[in-house]
Amino acid sequence: MSSTSATFAPVITIDGPTASGKGTVAHGVATALGWAVLDSGALYRLTALASIERNIADDAQDEIAAVAEALDVRFEHGAILLEGRDVTEAIRDERVGNTASCVAAFPAVRAALLARQRAFRQAPGLVADGRDMGTVVFPDAPLKVFLVADVEARAQRRCKQLIDKGIPANLTDLLRDMRERDARDTQRAAAPLKPAQDARQLDSSNLTAEQTIQTILDYWRDVAPAS
Template sequence: MTAIAIDGPAGAGKSTIAKQLAKDLGYIYVDTGALYRAVGYYMDKQGVDLGAEDQVVPRLGELTAELKYIDGEQRVLVNGEDVTQKIRTPKMSMAASKVSALPAVRDFLFELQRKIARENDVIMDGRDIGTVVLPDAQVKIYLTASPQERARRRHAELLQKGEKASFEEVLADIVERDYNDSHRAVAPLRQAQDAILVDTTHLDLEKSVERIHQLIKERQSHVDRL
């Protein structure tokens, strides 16, 4: 099985690019961020303090998070409820950032992610795929863009969905999440030593996919020659 890990900060376009690459390559796309959002969604619904391990951990046993592929599209289920759309809000983005800092939550989701990778050719994106979840992935990409560009993309996305948010609020959320993700004690966001850095600040979606597709081909060709 082949595993491609794509890491990077919030709003870098990981999910959009990974989905397109998975479709082009015939791989399974695994959106690990959606799983953390699912945990954040459930805990928020229960009214617990998302950063308090003593409140979150006892409730993990009540939670079943699943990724299902329906008509070729990934859906996220929490205890059987389809929450695919509900978890795509700025509030759930921050909720995911908070619960992902808890070691017990990461352990809870790691085995699910690794099981999918053991059984399928996958493209998996997140914050620590190449460093922690799939350290032996054959191809590792670290995808980034400037905070302002990432906020512009996220803001446009929210407006398209009919959600109200100012650019300044979205940028502040991006900056705060960058700090939280890179400073957490467990599996902080960082570029793996053997990951290829790709900055998409000045690239549109098509050019970004093209660039990474080429890098994947080059890396796989190099591995095949070894």
Template sequence: MKKVTIALDGFSSTGKSTVAKRLARELGYVYVDTGAMYRAVTLYALRKGYIGETEKNVKALIDDLPQLKLSFQVNFDSNQSEIHLNGENVEGEIRNLRVSNKVSKIAAIQEVRQKLVEQQQKMGLEKGIVMDGRDIGTVVFPEAELKVFMTASPEHRAQRRYKELLERGEDITYEAVLKNVQERDYIDSNREISPLRKAEDAIEFDNSNLSLEEQFQAIYKLALEKIEA
């Protein structure tokens, strides 16, 4: 059976990572969460004081980029691939709202995107990969055999994200999460470097009223069609 490249793009909190992880597992493909990569860089910038409440020290972060080592390693307890920053597992820490509030701004820095896109393209040289993010089908893998652009209303996405954060013990309000979702949508869609947009040949997939199982089955069917074509 031939291997293909599968690109899942879309707005924040549309469930891209959840679907992509299961899709990769079912197909026996490699899964790469590019959002986790940008979140890890954001966490690094926060820890170093390169980004604060009102400003960021872009030059210092850029100068430090060669020192950043990102890798994905399997957690054998959960059987999930988790991101490591300079050898430290930061999977849990990158998911909080503190990082979420800054990640779109860090992801808009040209040098950051260039470094991570180069790494992502190397990961996909042999195909058999499922990658999700904002610019996978337009920049990272424009020749991907299957491109899916996932979307849902801001309110649906905020509710999902709010529930996830509460389950992790975060002290947060729905209004704060909705504001974060809306702000990230604006920044992701309007940045100069690799803005979020649907590739011309991508399949738009609105999952506002779909369960996780319904989402997975629909996209799994699309993947099988491309693999068997």
């Protein structure tokens, strides 16, 4: 694939806070369109997991950036492999998520992962979910969606996900952690969480995943270039 053709492959970006349903929705939209999907948050979680396993201090920006740059990661058939190990579930641990939110504030880490994220842009198209997909990584995307949901709804959603997986969860603790992560993500100096100027904001608090996916597909039909 030439760099030119990759540059012009269409992209739909889906940004939003933690547990707003971005991942599920992005996969649903990508499946409907036959496109690839980029879970950018997984790259930050992988960086966090690898740093934790190496006992690197949470504030060691340069060391963590070096980890991000050298990540040995593969996405295969729905599984996420780190150095050949399946870490699909491990990176969803709450400690890893909180650490990822911290290291994502480091400009050096974001710079280390930027080229990796843009390399996912290939024909026939890409659905990219994260926190700065529309503002930083793919600012020329023809469709940018900023997915929001009430923080209580998001905490309940995450609590149910954990319990369904057999992982103990406390709603009060999750709500506190989520508010702290929202504050870090929106207030950081490097690529803060915010909608792109031309993003369509979509509140999924009272929508099912299927309804949210369909709404985004309808948005795409509105802006998609004629074939």
